[in-house]
Structure formats: structure tokens, C-alpha cells
Amino acid sequence: MLNQLDLIMPLAIVLPLFTGILAVIVPSRLKVIKELIVVVTLVSLLIGAVGLAIAPNQELLWGGLRSDGLAVFIFFFTVFFAAVNAIYAFGTESEAERSNEFFAYFLWTIGAAAGVIFSTNMILFLSFWGFLGLTLYLMIGLAGPSASAAAKKTMLITGGADAFLILGLAMLFLLNLPGESVDGLAALMSNAGSAMDLWSQQPVSGTYGVLAFLLLSLTAFSKAGALPLHTWVPDAGEKAKPTTAAFLPGSLDKLLGIYFLYRICTEIFSFSASSWAVIYLMAIGALTIISAVMLALVQHNIRRLLGYHAVSQVGYMVLGLATLNPIGMAGGLFHMLNNAIYKSALFLCAGNVEDAAGTGELEKLGGLGKLMPLTSISMLIAALAISGIPPLNGFVSKWLVYRGLIETGEAGGALWIIWLLAAMFGSALTLASFIKVMHSVFWSTPSTRINLEKIREVNYFRTLPVLILAGICIVFGVAYTYPLYTFIAPAVATLEEFVALNLFAAWNAAVAAALLVLAVVAGIFLYWLFDSLKDLRRVPTWVGGSVHDPERAYFPGTEFYRTIDEMPLLNKIFSLQKKGYFDVYELFSGLSLSIASYFSNSHTGVLTTYVTWALVGLIIYLFVFMGMW
Amino acid sequence: MNWKERLARWGIKRSPWVYHVNTGACNNCDIEILDVLCPRFDAERFGIKLVGTPRHADVLLVSGPVTRHTEQPLRDAYEATPKPCAVVAFGACGCSSGIFKDGLNVNGTVDRVIREEDPEAIITYVPGCPPRPEAIISAAVKTLEAL
Amino acid sequence: MATDWYMYLLYFLIFPGFIFSLLVGLLAVWIDRKVTARIQWRVGPPLLQPVYDLVKLIGKEVLLPVGAQPLVFLFAPLVGLAGAVLAAFLLGSVNFLQSSFVGDLIVLVYLLFLPSLAIIIGGSASGNPISAIGSSREMKLILAYELPLALAVITVIINAGFTLNLNNIVAGPGAASVSGFLALLVTLICVQAKLAVVPFDIPEAETEIMEGPLVEYSGLPLAIFKTMEALLLYILPLYVITLFLGGLGEGWWMLLGVLKYVLLLVIIILIKNTNPRLRIDQAVNFFWTKVTALALIAAGLAALGEIYGVSWL
């Protein structure tokens, strides 16, 4: 079964890992070399991805690696986003102090991601997954001392989730063993090889089955950033470098987390649409959407706000996957892709703004629209896309998720009403918070709190990626049949089945988009006809006849929703949130500190105590895991 | 006069939107202006509508002697009005500063201020203290004819 | 679906699309002003008044405030108008060209966002603190009515047998059930807010924030906004008719359909003229508590009716 295509998989893993090492050891004097390394790696990987993409329906196998339509799709976009971010990184990182490390970690991340995508062997999967956590920590930490707390938090949460993963995989391993094999070590060893296979379609029942499902899904949630293990995403989004934020929490971690969740729902476990597991997933999804977007609404830092959106959008993907019907799953996966596109664009735009203005605090910014036209237009498109405004890509995938949810409703039950409502309302809240961002940063009265004279558009390395991404937002929204049929259909069902669903009879986005464009062109023509656009008479702002003093008389976006923040119930929730009551990390760090202080008493420093501890542990281990009870 | 301006003038005659500028009037003119919109006289029959910002206005209705503090706002309001537009100097004070013309704080008549801003401005006069609603409607008709 | 592109263009520009809906919309504006005037013991404007207003605005000069973002400021109205025309086209094709097109309910609901969005963006980009207040109010209003509106849509979807196809929804039971009727009430209230008329004209409150987002607009862009508002006055009642009242009908039934439309319009105008404007926090509260509760009851009843097969629920 071995053919040349199969070799792409190990290559995709090993190549970036090795070139990453190269990037570290290249002396930092030779500036071009390491960038060259990155380029070469990415190009070769892209070639590989294309190679895989032309054979999407082939199942490839190589050792513990396996690939199918979905894996190819995820891999292709992993490399794609890596390439886009790399272009951006040339504009920012090459001058940075620890650029060697950055590019090394960047490449390692790609390699490890490829490993996660392709491996079906538990050990392989686990090690790549764990390695990704490490590179994530390192990359966030690169932003300097201010990011160290965020990096630590990320490390602890994803690390904790890795513990869940180990436990979950162990249980899955036990379940995978043939019926009688729990008896003895020998039987275990002989069956271990096949039991290590991740894709085993276990039912979600029995203690181990349920626990393993919960633990594995929690791992996926922590990676993608869904409730309750989402709290590292906003911190990382705010503190890490823009490239890191756009690449890791913005796009790659979504791809991987949702990829893993999709595997959990289809390959690792199998459960029916009426299972409790669906309700559990849906509830997590709906809760994620609403709570994260409500928090985003009150944020004052542009990237922290984006971080909360990165969380909120995961809810749609989870909802889509949990529908377990082709439309919903396609919607979930498409949303994952779309989210990666516009979220990277948004993070990179935020990076541009921060770089140009020197701050990401919404209160200080204002009136950058005229100074940074490319960034502002890209950000507007991405913001409208994330809010699900037709005819942009976010709308299409949300629409598919809605249709999937409605289809589950057809099968019975009334809970879907709540999920659908959460999704639709979350969409409006998203729009609201992006109106706030766009107003604060680009549109409002020119700010006097920063020096606007020095601000100008950033270099092409930094505008090109966002323009590309914004362009894709439009293309995927208008010609959405293309990505759906090319990338997602092979992953969800066979293409024929998918086409037979006749998804698009009711909404011809291309026509609609053409008509929208037509209307706008007609408008431009009208403007031209009636007023030469250049000679518009410029007049002072009218505030009722008094002189408008932009220094004092302005209404920033941060003030937009005070009415809502200050409503009695919400007010309380927000104040509790600010104190960290809803942050697992904060809760557990308090808890674990108190427990740790308890344990530290047992650290006497005497060797015999430790030996005793070790012995007790060994005995417990033997009892529990070796079936000696 | 290009075709666009002709279009606007044609339209203004049928739908004059009025922005009311008080440059120190005693309220009576202002009340009578509102009164004209009310059921007994109903100026909406002629498409007359009061608007909240000069950007939407076609007619600036200026009542009052122009006091020192309202002169600049009046100029600003005229600048803020898209052209073509008409200015109505309303009431005795608007036309001639009326009884207040010797006031220390009164800077001069409406037409002087507007002419300084734009010598070509269309200005009409509605005398009276205050003009009766019937007079206002007749003046409105005359103003629109002047366009 | 094998419609040629020029047919699309024709449909879009002329019959169920722009020209036709603009004419109906302008008529609706006139009806609005006339009925309002009659309620207030006045005579009201002549029939062609809305046309005069538009023509005049088109002829007038366009001003650009210094603080504004020129591109966004000038193009926001176009996007809003385009969205409105597209929505009119979808609804019109469902109601007038029964067989040629099908529309999708969720697409329609989202398209109806575009006009409000245009107003928000336009107001926000004019660089005026007062229009920024107006934008923020419009956004808050959207947040307020989105929840019950979505619930009403869900109720319709359940009642029509889980279809999103507008043609099927027209043929569905509409308001002819308890849940359908409640959803109709909820939608009517939301339509009032979507049109931004009293008691929900909070974003454009003339006596508070001088017409809010429209403060800085003049001339052509203002004319486009006014056109958009006229279109909305045609679209939103039609939306209610399509979802709840069985569409406009065919042939002679169309007369009944027109009656339905006028009736809805008059109801909207009556509500507008017998209420004061609410404060924004009152409006949000009202929508998030009372109206949402009503909509939840509607959706719950519809789901129950679906599960237990009770058609009148």
C-alpha cells in the first residue's frame, strides 16, 4: 500500500522539526539564512499539501500515520496560515531580538501540528500534542516579560488538559483491548499495538467510555478554547506577539482543537444524535458563544477582545459538529476554516494598529481610518465576516450551522431552540462588539490621546497578509460552493451525498453578491454623476453651532454599551467575572495553592519519607491499574 | 446654474425643509413658527418640515437680532447648510434688529452677517412682531418663488 | 433555477426589486405622513411629497465633515440600500413570482440587518459624537430586538414543518395557531423597532440627539438613506405578511393581500402616533423581559405542538 504520497506525511512532520533546529543554530548575524529556511520549508510543505489535496479521498497509511480527506484539508490550511503568518512575520520578527527562536518555534509548531493531524497512534498523538503545548508556551513567552504570566497560565491550562488527555487515552486503551485481555500483563502486551489505535469508534457508555469521552473532549476544548478551559486564549491574545496570537490561538489551535473534536465525534467514539453526549456538546457550544461574546463586549483592549471572540466562535463549531448531520458538520468545519481566516486577519490588523499607534487600548485610539486605509478596510471586512453579515464567508458557515441545528430539531426535542437562539443572538453580540472596535479604532473622532501625526500605514509585508485574508473572506462568502465541495465535502461525507443534499437551492450567493456589487457600482456612478467626489465641500463637524473640540467632545466605542453593562443582573455577572470567579485557572490556582501548602508540610527533606511516598504510590498504582483488587 | 442646481431649486419649492436658528429672539417668533406646523395652519401641506440639523435644511429661518454670541454660530449654521439654500430673516428683529438695534450686545441684522458669509445668498424678509401665522405662510410662498 | 443573468438583473432592478419596491415604499411613506397628519387633525402632505423630497435631496450639495472617514461615510448608505433592495427582491419574488425563485428565511433575516448596519456604520464614521451616540443606540436596539425576533423566526420554522424555504413558509399555517399568533405579535413589535419609529425611534430621536446617525448626512447620501427607509416601510410589513399572513396571494386574492399590507402599515402608524419614545434602557429591558418571554412561550408552544402533534398550538 505504500506509495510516494504516503511519504509526504512523515516528511511534513520531520522537515519543519529539523529546519527549526537549523534556524536555532544559524548565527543571528546571518539574517537572511533563517528566513530562507522558513521559506524553503513552507514552500516544500505547500507542495506536499497540494499533493495530498489532489488525492483527497485516498486513505494513506504510513506507520502510525494515517490521512483522509479531513486530515489533508486541515494540513493544507495549517501550512497555508503558516505561510500567511510567515509573510507577516518577515515584516515584524526579522528585526526582533529573539527572531531565531521565533522562527524555530514557528517551524516546530508546524511539524508538531502535522504530527497531530496525521497520527492515529496514541503515543505519537500524545507526544505531538504535548510538544505543541510546549511550543505554544515558548511562543507566547517570546513577547517578553509582560507575557510571562499569560504564558504560564497557558502552560498550566494546556498542560492540565494534557493530563486529561493521558488519562482519557489510557481509558481508551483499556477499552480498545479485546474483552478478556485485562487479565494479565502478557495479554496486554500482545494486544497493545492494535489497542493503541486512536480511531476505534468506541461507544460512549460504561464508566471508562463516558470518562474517556469527557476527558478527551475537554482536551479538545482546551486547545480550541471553548468553555470551561478557554481562559488562556484572551490572555495569550492580548499579551503574545500579533503573529503568535494570529497563528496559534487565532487559527492553528482552532484547526487542531476542532479537528480533534471532530475525530472524537466520528472516529474515536461513536454515538447517536439522541445521546446525552450531543446535549453536553451543544450546551458547551451555546454557553461558549454567549458567555465569551458578552465578555468581549466589555473589553477595552483590542487584542483581548479578539481573544474572547476567538473563544466565542468555537461555540459555533462545537454546535455544528454536535449536530452530527452532514449540513451541521460541514457548517462546523467550514466555520472553523472561516474563523481561522478572519480571526488571523483581525489579530494581524490589531497588530498593525498596535504597532502604528503604540497601544491597543481602545480608549486611547481613534480616527485611524484615514491614516491606515488598507488595515481599516481589511479589518472592516473581517469584522463583518465574523459577525455573519451576508455575503461574507462567516455568514455562510453560520447559516449551515443554523440549518444543521434546525435539522436536529426536525428529529425531535425542543432543546435545539435554545442552541439556535444562542447562536443567532451571539451573532448580534459579535456585531455589536466589532462595531465598538471599528468605531473606537478607526472611525471615531481623531484621537488626541496619541500622536496621530506619526501614524501611517505599515509596510507591505504586514498589509499584504491581511488583504489576502480579507479577500478570501469575500471569495469564500460569494463562491462558497468551491471551498465546501473541495475541502469540506470529502471530510464530512462522500461528495455525491453532499451534493444530493441540495444545500444551496435557496440562496444563490453569487447572484446576491453580484447584485450587491451592482448596487454599489450604481451608487458610485450616482456619486460621480451628481458630485465630483473630489470636490466635496469639507465642513466642520456640526454639534449644534458650538465649536467641536475633539479633545473633549467624543464618544468612544468603549462607552457604547454601558447601558447594557449596567443592567442590574449583568452588572453583577461582569463584576464577578472581573474578580476571576468564572476563570478555571484562577479558581484552581487558589485551590491548588491551598492544597499545595498542605502537601508541602509532608516535604520534610528526609529521604525515608520520600521512599515511603513512592512505595505507597506504587502499591496504589498496582492495585488500580493492574487489576489486583 | 447647472442642471443639478436647477433640480434642487425645483425640489426645494415643493419640499422646503426648514432649520430654525434663533439668534437672540424673544421666543415669540419661534412659537409662531411651530404654530404654523400645528393643526390650524398645517404647513406640511406645502411640504414644509422642521429638521433637526442644518445639513438636512433648505431654508434657514433666522429669528432675532444677531447678538454677539450668536453671530459665529449663525455663520457656522449657514456654512453647514448644503447649497442651494435660502435664508429667511424672520420677524422685526430678524429684518432690522427691531427694538434691540441699539443694544450693546447686538451685532447687526441677519442679512449683514449672511451677506458677509456669502454675497450671493438668497435672503427674504418676514416682518412682524411676531408675524402672524398667515403672514408666515404667505412669506413662505414668496420665499420659494424667489428661488 | 436556470434563470439567465439578465433576467436576474431585470427582476432585481425593476419588478419585484428596486423600482417597484421604491414606488410602493414612497407610497407607504406618504400613507404614513398622511395618516399621521389625520390623527393629528392636520391635512398632511400631497401625494408626491416623498418624491419631491428625494428629488430635492439628490439635487443638493454633499457636505463632508472634517472628522469623517470619507470612504465609509459615503459608501455606508449604498450598502444599506443594496441590502434593502436584495431583501425586497427576495420577498417580492416569493410573493409575486411564486414559482421562479425560492428564498431562504435565515438569509432574509440577515439581509434585513444590512440597513441598520449601514446606519450604524455611517453614523459612526461621521466623526460626530452625537451621531456616535445614535449609532450606539441603534446597535443596542438591534441587540434588544434580535432575541425575540429570532425566537419568532424559530416559531415560524417549527410551525411550517422545519422548512427554511420562503415559498413553503407562505404556504404554512402562519399565524393560524396560538404560537403563530404570539409570534406575529412579537414580530410586529420588533418590526416597530426595526423601522426605528416611535416608541423605538431612540437612535434617531430628533429632539434628543438631532436625528442621531444622520446628523452629518446631506444631499445624495441622505437621499439614499431616505430611499432605504422608504423601502423598509415596504419590506417589513411584507415580511410579516409572508411569514404569518399567508403572503400576498395570487390573482384576485392579491387585493386581499394589499388590504393586509395597508392594515399592517396603519397598525404601525397608529402605534407610532399613540406612544411616546422610550429610553434606550427601557427599550432593552422591555425586549429582553416581556417580549422575549412572550416569544419564548410562542416557541415553546410550537415545539410542544410539534412533539405531541397538536396543530392548534
Add this chain to the structure above:
Amino acid sequence: MSKSPEKKVIPFGPYHPVLEEGELFELTVRGEVVEEIYWKTGYNHRSIETIAETKTYDQICFLVERICGICSHSHPYGFVRAVEDLAEVEIPERAVYIRTIVAELERLHSHLLWMGLAGHFIGYNTVFMWGWKYREPVLDILEEVTGNRQHYATLKIGGVRRDLEESKYEKILDMLDDVEEKCRMLLEAVPEDPVLKSRLQGVGVLTEQEARDWGTLGPTARGSGYDIDVRRDHPHAAYDWVDWDVCVEESGDVYAKTMVRLRENMESIKIIRQCIDQMVPGPIENEVREIPPGEGIGTYGAPRGETFHYVASDGTNSPIRHKVRAPSFNNVPSFEASCIGEEIADVLLTLAAVDPCYSCTERSLKLTPTSSDERLLTPRQLLEASRNKTKELIDQC
């Protein structure tokens, strides 16, 4: 005003649809909640007091009429009372009744006008139109009585300028019936409208203590339970010859101020009826030959509160000093107490609820350079300053 960047100031004015007159309000906001209010007056300052010093006493009547269009009976009344006090002139009984009739008609028209405008301000244009429609008959009566819709030119020193013919009594009474019916309708409709009440109740509350502290007058004070009415406390005109009540509401919000005005409408109608009933034949003026040197003050219960005029004469044809204090001068500063913590929408309503009349208020102006942080004194600070000054002077003696 502080210039710290945290303070977001929304300017309203001088031209704003909620203000008929030029007036600049700067609202310091947090979200839509107003935390501070600053107002700049002076747009309507026409130096009337200075002009008055160049006019003859008969001419000043017409000048002070034009201080404010809605108070165009109040100011002349205050002025003629001041001059009559100075010259010690007796007024014929018939003239007093005619003056009272016009005064109460003006109150009626002013309150109805306010009612309509308040409706307009909260977007209730039907109330606006109806209120102003009901006001028309009042204007018609005024036209019957005085010959003009506004600027009645009724008063002259020593009496009135124009007699009220007996043949018109019936017509006036008929119109009054009509107006009464409509005022009663409004009085009953407002408390029954839940949406209207939700907009008016609890908005812009001015407690009784605050009303006293800020020295408010008229319906603004009476709406806060501060029982003050110069018509009863310092009787003038025919107010102690007829039977009427002072309307007081306790709650201090916009609703209370509305109700005070609506109830006062009924009282006004009652007073006019009694005046016509009790009208006695006789002369309508006493001739005033000369104004002796001296000082005179005149107070009058205008629709908005107490109007106060002071006239100093040196025996010539023109006063050497004429001082006017309109009720809005006292009422307007109370915004500082009633507007803080309200939303923008409510603040503008609260401003309107005082029925402020800026053209009345702007008698003199203190100029402060806009760049300085110095602010105008509040009345309490002014009082404090004047006490300190007095103490200083006493100490020096």
C-alpha cells in the same frame, strides 16, 4: 471645566431641537449617563436693561414685553408694578380684573404650549399637535381681549390700554368651556397612559430640600412639594379677590411638574371665570403725570414663577436703573441637582420640564475666558461670598 481625557463631553447647542433658544449645554457623560452638566448662557443677551435706561417709561412697557415672548404679560406687569410702587399710583378695579384675565390666559397658553412641547421632546408628536390645537382657542380669546395673539400690549402704568367690552364676555366664556373640556381631558389622560408615565415618573427628581436650596420658583418648586406661589404669598392683581388653589405635587419628578401645570390650567380657567363674573364697570386707567425720584419693586406670579422688577428713578422720563429677574434665572441652576445621574434622553426632558426661558434669564453676563478652569459661582457660593463680604465690611467698621 476640567480637561482630563477621561471626561467625555457631549455638547448640545447653542442650536438644538430641544431648545428653542440659543443655549449651550455640555453634558459630561459616562456611557449615556450624565455625570456633570455645564451650561453657557449669553446667546440671547440683548442688553435690555441698558436699552431700558434710554427709553421712556411708556416705551419700556413694550420693550420688556419683548424680553420673552411667552412671558409677554409677565415682564410688563412686573415693570408697571415696580413703577406704580415707585409713583404710588392706585389702579382702578376694572383694570386689575382685565390685567388678571390676560395674565391667566397667558398662563393657560404657556402651560398648554409647554405640554405640547414636552410631548414633542419625548417623541409623542400627537400630544404636541393636540396640545397646540387646544391652545389655539386661548390665543383667540387673547386676540379678542387684547387685539393680538402674542405681545398683547395691554399694560400701561396706571391701568390697561384697552377695555374689555361687555359684549365679548359671552364669547370668552364659551371658548373657556371648550378649553376647559380639553384641559380636563389632558388632566385625566396623562395619569392613565402607562408608557407616558414610564417616561415621566422618577425622572429628574428635585427633592423639596434641593428645590429650596436652589431657590426655585413656580411649578418647578411646586412640583417638588415646595409650597410657594407669589400670587398667594404677596397678593397682587385680583388674586386675593377670587377663589383659587395653589397646586402642589410632592414627588419632584417631571411627572409632578406636568401635573402641576395641568392642574394650574384648571385653576386659571376658574380665575378667569370669576374675574368676568366680578368685573365692575369703571375707568380702566388712572393718569400718571410724573414719576418721582426713588425706587420701586414689582413682583408678579408669572407662569414660570415669580418675576421681579426693580426700577430706580431720578425724576426724569427714563429710569436710571432697571433690573429684571426672571423665574428661569432661579430655576435653571437647579439642573445641577436634578440632571446628574440621568440618561441623556432624560436630561433633555428634565431641562425642558423646568420650562426654562433663556431669553428671560440673560440679563447680564459674566465673561470667563474659555481656557481657564474657573467656573461660574452657584447661587449658594454667591450667597456665601456676599455674606463674607458683608462680614468683612462690618469688621472694617
